[in-house]
Amino acid sequence: xxxxxxxxxxxxxxxxxxxxxxxxxxxxxxxxxxxxxxxxxxxxxxxxxxxxxxxxxxxxxxxxxxxxxxxxxxxxxxxxxxxxxxxxxxxxxxxxxxxxxxxxxxxxxxxxxxxxxxxxxxxxxxxxxxxxxxxxxxxxxxxxxxxxxxxxxxxxxxxxxxxxxxxxxxxxxxxxxxxxxxxxxxxxxxxxxxxxxxxxxxxxxxxxxxxxxxxxxxxxxxxxxxxxxxxxxxxxxxxxxxxxxxxxxxxxxxxxxxxxxxxxxxxxxxxxxxxxxxxxxxxxxxxxx
Numbered sequence: 001x002x003x004x005x006x007x008x009x010x011x012x013x014x015x016x017x018x019x020x021x022x023x024x025x026x027x028x029x030x031x032x033x034x035x036x037x038x039x040x041x042x043x044x045x046x047x048x049x050x051x052x053x054x055x056x057x058x059x060x061x062x063x064x065x066x067x068x069x070x071x072x073x074x075x076x077x078x079x080x081x082x083x084x085x086x087x088x089x090x091x092x093x094x095x096x097x098x099x100x101x102x103x104x105x106x107x108x109x110x111x112x113x114x115x116x117x118x119x120x121x122x123x124x125x126x127x128x129x130x131x132x133x134x135x136x137x138x139x140x141x142x143x144x145x146x147x148x149x150x151x152x153x154x155x156x157x158x159x160x161x162x163x164x165x166x167x168x169x170x171x172x173x174x175x176x177x178x179x180x181x182x183x184x185x186x187x188x189x190x191x192x193x194x195x196x197x198x199x200x201x202x203x204x205x206x207x208x209x210x211x212x213x214x215x216x217x218x219x220x221x222x223x224x225x226x227x228x229x230x231x232x233x234x235x236x237x238x239x240x241x242x243x244x245x246x247x248x249x250x251x252x253x254x255x256x257x258x259x260x261x262x263x264x265x266x267x268x269x270x271x272x273x274x275x276x277x278x279x280x281x282x283x284x285x286x287x288x289x
Contacts, residue, residue, distance in 0.1 A: 048266065051259040063260045068236055069245060072261075076242040077268070079153055080221030083160035084214045090161075091168025091213060092206065098169075099176040113170070116163045121226025128159055129231045151233030156241065159227040164217030171213035172206060179205065208280050215276040222269050 055063065063069065098110055116124065132139045132149040142149045149155055187197045225243040232239040242265050249258035 045266065048259045048263050051256055052263050054256045055260060059256075060260055063257045064264050068240070069242075069261055071237045072240050072242040072245045073264070073268075075153065075156070075238075075240065076222055076265075079156045079241075080160055080218050080224075083157045083164055083221050084218040086157070086161050087164045087168045087217045088210050088214050091165060092172055092210065095169045095172040095176060099173060100181075113166050116166055121163065121224065122230075124162060125159060125227040125230035128155075128162060128227065132158060132231065150231050151235075152239060155231040155233070156228055156239060159231050160217075160221040160224060163224055163227055164220050167216035167220065168210070168213030171209045171216070175206065175209045208283055211276055211280045211283075215273055218276075219269055219273060222265065 052060065094113070098106065098113075129136075129150055131137050132142070132155060134140065134143045134150070136150070139149050147154070149158065183201055184197055187201055188194075192201075223243060225241075225247065228241055229244055232241060232244075234240055234244055242261060246258045246261050246265075249255075249261065
């Protein structure tokens with residue numbers, strides 16, 4: 001009886017206070033982020049899968065294994081990869097010059113780097129075609145040498161290099177600005193050669209941002225349409241890219257085939273980007289360890 005009355009006389013425990021969050025508004029911002037990602041990314045990508053499911057397995061495999069489709073995939077990935085590598089070299093040099101040197105017109109050149117971001121892709125394609133065509137300013141110098149700079153794979157690579165160039169520069173530039181020159185000066189003081197400083201100190205630190213810039217430029221090149229459609233010539237099996245083939249299927253009202261081609265393009269792009277990010281993560285882990 002005594003224990004029962006004692007239990008009844010105990011006051012209820014006060015409610016526990018929620019742990020204090022240094023970052024207020026987490027639930028609201030997380031919910032907004034999930035809603036935004038769902039509306040902009042997840043739902044449209046799910047629609048591609050649902051539309052493709054209208055095809056039977058035989059129709060799906062016949063669509064994606066068609067010789068014309070495989071040729072378009074090959075052109076898109078190979079040329080995008082080559083343009084990404086080219087942008088890595090050009091972007092590194094331009095970022096290095098903009099960070100390490102001062103010269104007249106530096107701000108003007110730095111602003112021009114973002115021009116491919118602001119310029120409509122169709123306008124960029126028309127401008128590049130007019131310049132690199134046989135009667136263009138640059139094309140009239142290249143065609144007599146046997147270099148077909150327009151309506152060829154080279155023309156596609158020129159367009160993809162143009163639209164992917166800012167990604168590498170804007171990824172490497174902040175790293176160089178934060179890094180400074182103290183480490184290089186210390187190595188030079190200790191007697192290290194300039195080539196050793198570049199290969200053993202500078203490049204290892206720049207590999208992660210270069211990989212990120214390459215991945216962004218590569219992914220943009222795979223899905224690029226507006227700047228390529230004018231300068232490529234759109235010849236099947238030769239200069240026809242995968243996005244153009246998707247547009248062709250859409251114009252023929254063959255939506256299921258178009259989404260099937262887009263689905264394979266999406267899966268391959270995701271796998272390649274995942275591998276690049278995995279390599280970058282491992283390199284960063286080795287650096288911090």
